[in-house]
Amino acid sequence: MKLSLATRIFLGYAVVLVTFGAVSLFSVAELHRNRLEIRLVSQGYLQLSQDAATLESFHTNQEKDTERLLEEGSVETRRALIRLARLYFPSLMAERLQAAQARAREVRALAPSGEVHFVQDLESRIGELSKRYQAYGRAAEAVFTVLSDETPAPEAVSRATTELRQQETSIGRDIRFLRAALNNRIRERVDGAEDRERRTGLAIITLSVLAIGVGLGATAWSARTLRPVRTLIEGVSRIGRGDYSAQLGVRGEDEVAVLAREFDAMARSLQAREAQLKAQAEALMRAEQLAAVGRISAQVAHEVRNPLSSIGLNVELMQDAFERATFESPVDAREARELLAAVTREVDRLTEVTEQYLRMARPPRPSLEPTDVTDVLASVLDFSREELERAHVEVVRELSPDTPRALADEGQLRQVFLNLLRNAREAMPDGGRLTIATRVHDHELEVALQDTGRGMSEAERSRIFEPFFTTKEDGTGLGLAVCQQILKAHGGALSCQSEPGRGTTFSVRLPRA
Template sequence: MTNALVRENPSMHDVEQRAVLAAILRTAVDAIIIIDQSGTIESVNLATEQMFGYRSDEMLGQNVKMLMPSPYHEQHDGYLHRYQQTGERHIIGIGREVIGQRKDGSQLPLHLAVSEVETKERKLFTGILRDISDLKAAEAELKQLNATLDQRVQEQAAELQRAQSELVEKEKFATLGRISGGIAHEIRNPLNAIKTSAYYLLNAKSPSPAKTEEHLHRIDRQVSVIDNAVTALSDLARLPDPQSTALNVAEWLPRILRDCKLPRNIHVTEDYPADLPDVWADEKQLPIVFKNLIRNAHDAMPEGGELRLSARLVDSRVLVTVEDNGIGMTPDVARRIAEPFFSTKARGMGLGMAITTAILDKNRCTMELNSEPDRGTKFNISIPLAEQSQ
């Protein structure tokens, strides 16, 4: 009885092994093709049918070169013959990128790995093919990004230079050294991120599609950061002349306040006389001033505090006050607050107060700043009356 069982076990093991191998071939996501020494296809899996668009019965018994476009189609038999004659391996056990051709004639990039299997009677070759269309598309996109990146940076640098020249000509800023430092900071950091991602994509071996997409998105985001910095400075230098109209401060200041969406831990007090006369300013530009001032007050009170908005008639002009009891500013910071790219915040380009000052100048308004560390900041904005300006 024992001897009989021993004789039966190898056969049972072979059946089980063949079943496992069949399951692997059937469920594999990569195409698996087995050919003989002449290149005739002896076996294909379901993934091969899906990849090339042929049914298995259309491929079995045919030369594997049917899945290759020219010139590989014509060269393939020569590769097999040369290997059989010389034993010199060009692809077996190495793997390489190749081009496949579907039944409909369309082509696709593939990674091919070939292994050699010797039986007692003959020699077979197994090819495993993976569709790398997504990877090649990502590589092409990366090359395009790299090809245009230098040009875009040069264009942006030229635009930045023109913007700086305009600022100098208009004598709006006297500290170009600090401006240059801020510009370099705003551009150098994203450029370093771009360089790191580009290096990874150019040198990584078989990066996953997800990793490739992540780095491509990072490059795109950093290019946008550079573009936004240049655009913001250019817009500041070319701020258009105001299209002034009569504005009711008591009506649009509350709207601006609502747009800023302050947190509940900031208590707001508003005081606008009912008989306050209209002011004369650009209805698009002047609200930017007060949005910047309110946001600055918010940032100055991270733990909450008091924000007071008021308006009154003073010397035939409307004086609008924005006051907080936040962290305040030192005299040195207060002096430099309108410099482009100067900021005490961890984030932001430091253009908010520079834009605020430019808008006020354009609209014939004036600004007075009073601030003390740990006691708060007060801005007084003086705006001309509509009845005197028309």
């Protein structure tokens, strides 16, 4: 199974994380174990040792009190000491033993499994001491009874005292053994904890070094895995310097190899694109040459306009002269007049063409003033009404009465609308419907002219604003280009939407005044 680059790096660092995690878990486990050990010693065995020391101290004091009682010669004093011993000693000793037993049970609850047997042995020893103290209490009571007499019998005192001393010696020995066992256990646990702490420290150091080694190995493996990236960067740098022939040639199936192959493909694509851009640059140069030809044409048109005016004036004079002239036959007169009319038409057509060329070459600067667009549209529509009616074009006006004023040159705006109306009429040779609507935006005013003509293809629509491009047999291709220039000079825009067979919509946008 082939692993991706990200997966391999992830697995490498996952091993590092698992290794460090194992070290951390081991450290936490050992710390927890040491904490339990400290708790067992501090809250368990030390407290029991203190209880045993208290029992030993209490028992030693009791032995001293017994000696004092035996040595006391005053009957009243002995009786007072006996009353105090009966009142305090049994209850205090029972309380100490009960507290020790309760603490032993608490220690057994928190002791590990290896220590339960020792704690149970402690409990049994403390229980045995409780029984022994009950027998000791009976022996002490016998001594107290004998010593309470004013003249106690020496034999009775000797028997009772001998038994009491045997009980005291045996109980004292058991208490010392209990305390010694606790102290030995405490030393063993402390020594074991110290030894375990040393071994744990060595183990943690060893595992940490191992984890660091694994981390360094994973880093070296990741660096080796990412080594092709350097080759990729060098190849990309060569491509950035324009050396599209550079091929990286990185092999493999990981992401870097796939990316390198994609860069190789991109370099080949850029090489092809560079050739294409070179061809486009040559085409742009040809277009600039054509633009220069257009400027020359405008200059020629400017030079031709004055002679055309003279020709038109002379033709009008000739027409006036022909009205007064006589011809040999009516046929000759009709032919002469038809020739002059044809010359007049051609002069008018050439004059219009030269005017369009001149407007394209040197568009006049607009005089922007707040203008009522609806009034301009209404005026243009009234002017073109007869022409539109003859072409069977139905005009639908959707002009908002509260349309705000636009910042425009009224004369140039009339020229734009007249051109768009003429184009709409010519797009509907068999008649149709022309809808004119105004829309108000935040900072602009929009006028939409929608016809139901034959529409345009996408290729035609993308070129309609190019100078000299036309789909009409007798068109110059300058009308829409001039309209676009005018609206750009106004700070507005002219756009077109069209579909073949579904009509065309021209949108005029003007800034609000």
